[in-house]
Amino acid sequence: MTTGKNAFEMSRRSLIAGSLAVVAAPALVRAQGLEALSARMDFAPWGVQAAMHLAQVKGWFKDVGLDVDIQDGRGSANTLQLVNAGQVDVGQVQLGLVPQARIKSATVRAFAGFGRATDLAAVVDRESAYKTVADFKGKSIVCFAASPWAPFIDYWLAQGGLDRSSVELLLVDPAALWSTYTTRRADAILSTGPSIIPPAEAVRPSRGILASDAGVHFPSYGLIASEKTIGNRGNALKVLVASQQKAWAYLRDGNAAEGADAMIQQRPNAKLIKEVLVRQIELTLETFDTPNTGGKPIGWQAEKDWAAALANMEKASAIPSGLTLSDVFTNDFIG
Numbered sequence: 001m002t003t004g005k006n007a008f009e010m011s012r013r014s015l016i017a018g019s020l021a022v023v024a025a026p027a028l029v030r031a032q033g034l035e036a037l038s039a040r041m042d043f044a045p046w047g048v049q050a051a052m053h054l055a056q057v058k059g060w061f062k063d064v065g066l067d068v069d070i071q072d073g074r075g076s077a078n079t080l081q082l083v084n085a086g087q088v089d090v091g092q093v094q095l096g097l098v099p100q101a102r103i104k105s106a107t108v109r110a111f112a113g114f115g116r117a118t119d120l121a122a123v124v125d126r127e128s129a130y131k132t133v134a135d136f137k138g139k140s141i142v143c144f145a146a147s148p149w150a151p152f153i154d155y156w157l158a159q160g161g162l163d164r165s166s167v168e169l170l171l172v173d174p175a176a177l178w179s180t181y182t183t184r185r186a187d188a189i190l191s192t193g194p195s196i197i198p199p200a201e202a203v204r205p206s207r208g209i210l211a212s213d214a215g216v217h218f219p220s221y222g223l224i225a226s227e228k229t230i231g232n233r234g235n236a237l238k239v240l241v242a243s244q245q246k247a248w249a250y251l252r253d254g255n256a257a258e259g260a261d262a263m264i265q266q267r268p269n270a271k272l273i274k275e276v277l278v279r280q281i282e283l284t285l286e287t288f289d290t291p292n293t294g295g296k297p298i299g300w301q302a303e304k305d306w307a308a309a310l311a312n313m314e315k316a317s318a319i320p321s322g323l324t325l326s327d328v329f330t331n332d333f334i335g
Contacts, residue, residue: 034067037236039223040088041073045267046195047280048115048221049092050259051247057262060246064239070266075174077146083224084108089233090225090240094148094192096218098328099310103319107227110329112241112299114248115220115287120149121193121208123181123200130188133160133214140168142186144177149190152216155316159214192220194283198276217312219305220287230330238333245298245335252288256281300334 041049052070055061061068073079076093083091084106095110102108122141124130133156143149149156157163172180181189181196182203189196193208200206211218223244225237251259260277264270292302306325313319 034062035065035236036067036069037090037233037240038069038071038088039090039092039240040071040079040082042076042079042091042093042221043073043195045072045263045270045272047198047260047263047277047282048194048284050251050256050263050277050281050284051114051244052092053262053266054251054259055243055247057265058247060243061240064243066236066239066243068240072267075146076148080106080108080224083229084226086226086228089229090223090237092221092223094218094220095222095224095329096148096220096309096313098224099313099319099323100151102323102327108224109227109230109327110219110222110224110301111230111237111333112244113219113222113301113329114244114299115222115284116290116293116301116305117220117287118210118212118216118218119192119194119220119284119287120152120190120211120216120218121196122188122190122211123193123196123206123208124188126205126207128187130209132209133157133162136160136188137162137166138168139187140170140185141188141190142170142172142177142180143190144174145171146174147190148192148218149211151313151318152211152218152316153190155318156211156214156216194280194287197283198279199273201276201279215312216316217305217309219301219309221284222299222301234333238335241299241333242335248285248288248298251281252285256285297334300331301329 039052056070076097079091079093080097080101082088095113098108098110170180170186180186182200197206197208256278259281260274263277264272264274290305292304293300303325306329310323314321
């Protein structure tokens with residue numbers, strides 16, 4: 001007998017497969033060859049990028065008429081700048097950066113949101129006693145200046161009655177971030193939980209205290225494009241989203257190991273560790289749902305989630321008031 005949950009999963013997979021076929025058809029019929037699309041990631045290879053590499057290895061991009069150039073990145077902020085400048089077509093980044101970029105006259109928008117819950121966290125020793133922001137009084141905390149965390153540090157500290165004089169805040173070069181934490185030169189690292197916790201397991205077993213526990217609401221990973229690309233290449237974006245929906249659904253259905261294998265195959269010189277990638281994929285998938293996205297397709301973004309994020313950014317003085325929801329995201333390409 002099929003349970004309600006299993007029936008839902010079967011319907012979800014059927015819907016994704018059907019949507020993929022429908023949106024793919026025009027591209028396949030129209031194209032003599034494949035349509036080139038560049039997609040730049042947030043950083044060096046890690047588990048959040050698994051769906052891109054899996055779709056490449058499985059041939060799911062070609063199935064929808066795309067030839068996708070997957071590029072490693074140098075930080076979400078850098079990728080956003082390149083997308084805004086038209087140097088790459090699509091970026092996979094921390095979507096919470098989009099409102100700040102729009103205030104600075106960027107023309108990018110989020111067109112798919114995969115990690116819809118906040119993944120920003122203060123990562124600490126697993127056996128430590130830290131529970132709330134107040135527990136960091138007198139402790140050392142490492143971050144980097146261009147981190148998605150940066151605009152929220154003061155607001156986050158204030159939720160525990162602290163400020164920068166109450167802690168030792170170490171702002172380092174991104175290349176030094178990891179080693180500063182793993183060599184115990186800092187008590188905590190402000191980063192994303194899914195990226196840090198799995199690789200730390202071998203040298204410094206850790207856990208994360210979510211920024212959202214202190215009221216910092218920051219949408220996690222998804223896809224962005226410039227208004228020009230959104231206006232001119234809508235079909236390519238739609239089939240790209242469909243292929244990523246298919247890949248993430250496949251990963252969520254117990255196939256994280258295949259995602260890790262795809263990444264290792266695509267980046268053989270990156271010294272990737274399969275077990276670490278699998279755990280990063282699993283933790284990334286834990287950010288996929290919020291109370292406002294229940295029953296909605298992968299990648300669909302909730303107005304209530306974005307409204308809460310914008311309100312929080314205003315409170316943290318990360319952005320002024322005045323942005324509208326349509327400035328920062330669209331669901332037009334979600335099948």
